[in-house]
Amino acid sequence: MPELAEVETLRRALAPVLIGRKVERVVVRTRSIVAAPGDPLAGFSRTRTRVRPRPLRRAMLLEGCAIRRLERHGKQLAVDTGDGPAICVQLGMTGGLSIAEASRPHEHVIWLLEGGVRLAFSDARRFGLIGCHTSFEDLRERRWASLGPDALTIRAEQLARACAGSGRPIKALLLDQSALAGVGNIYADESLFLAGINPTIPADRLSPERLRTLAGAIRRVLRDAIRAGGSSIRDFRTIDEAPGRYQSLHRVYARAGQPCVRCGSTLESRMIAQRRTVFCRTCQRPTIEAV
DNA sequence: CACCACCCCTGGACGC
DNA sequence: TGCGTCCAGGGGTGGT
Numbered sequence A: 001m002p003e004l005a006e007v008e009t010l011r012r013a014l015a016p017v018l019i020g021r022k023v024e025r026v027v028v029r030t031r032s033i034v035a036a037p038g039d040p041l042a043g044f045s046r047t048r049t050r051v052r053p054r055p056l057r058r059a060m061l062l063e064g065c066a067i068r069r070l071e072r073h074g075k076q077l078a079v080d081t082g083d084g085p086a087i088c089v090q091l092g093m094t095g096g097l098s099i100a101e102a103s104r105p106h107e108h109v110i111w112l113l114e115g116g117v118r119l120a121f122s123d124a125r126r127f128g129l130i131g132c133h134t135s136f137e138d139l140r141e142r143r144w145a146s147l148g149p150d151a152l153t154i155r156a157e158q159l160a161r162a163c164a165g166s167g168r169p170i171k172a173l174l175l176d177q178s179a180l181a182g183v184g185n186i187y188a189d190e191s192l193f194l195a196g197i198n199p200t201i202p203a204d205r206l207s208p209e210r211l212r213t214l215a216g217a218i219r220r221v222l223r224d225a226i227r228a229g230g231s232s233i234r235d236f237r238t239i240d241e242a243p244g245r246y247q248s249l250h251r252v253y254a255r256a257g258q259p260c261v262r263c264g265s266t267l268e269s270r271m272i273a274q275r276r277t278v279f280c281r282t283c284q285r286p287t288i289e290a291v
Numbered sequence B: 001c002a003c004c005a006c007c008c009c010t011g012g013a014c015g016c
Numbered sequence C: 001t002g003c004g005t006c007c008a009g010g011g012g013t014g015g016t
Helices: A004-017 A138-146 A155-163 A171-176 A185-195 A208-227
Strands: A025-029 A069-073 A075-082 A086-090 A095-099 A107-113 A116-121 A129-133 A268-272 A275-279
Touching: A004 A069, A004 A075, A004 A095, A004 A116, A004 A208, A075 A138, A086 A095, A086 A138, A086 A208, A107 A268, A155 A171, A171 A185, A171 A275, A185 A208, A185 A275
Parallel strands: none
Antiparallel strands: A025 A107, A069 A075, A075 A086, A086 A129, A095 A116, A107 A116, A268 A275
């Protein structure tokens, strides 16, 4: 389940291998995983109303171009050629990028780069997506403009703006990529626990002080997770198959029924915004405070 | 507009 | 051992 920390781990591992290298050939095994310019941003495979996919030319997937930089916003990774096209990789639930000569299961797109480097996008459940754009500017306008500020550097004031006027549970807001980009179910629960905030509290009922605490907790949890190479719950691996180490540091995620690491109470679990949510009723009291 | 249920998909865990 | 069932959830879509 790649979230910001896992995507950033990938970005840092890929950059030294890819930057400056030319893509010699691209192999597309699963057309539906790729959105060409003009295709619905979601990828036509996901829309209920069937849309005929636009013709896909391999130059759209960077064939013949040299890679200049890798950028990340939230959970999305952009591969940019500078003066040419750019692609946006969304890993979804089980997507991954690897550099290996041997093929892995469920490979959908493979880039063969100069020097014998083989980059592959694999995704068992195909929730992931590769968006093709004419330029990095186009990618930013069409894809990243609708995302909220990046969670790794979120400031209290930005979080306050996102929460203002929203009666949704704070957990639901943290998961909303248009409010805050990069936090998924794991780091939402971990951040709320660290901040001592109950996940059911309406976003607009949190005081400025608690929002400051929460913004700091989000930054810290993500920084620590990146330092540990991300969380490997099921599928996530960095480019050389190495698993992350942060899952052993989870304080609440997937620990329902186990004792709270801080107070020993039994951790509770409930559904919020269609997501399993684990928290400590003692350390994260459901107090509604005056604003 | 804000919010939420639903849907896409498959591997792994678990019960019998 | 094997098979059926449930669950995980990112994010777009459509309905309320």
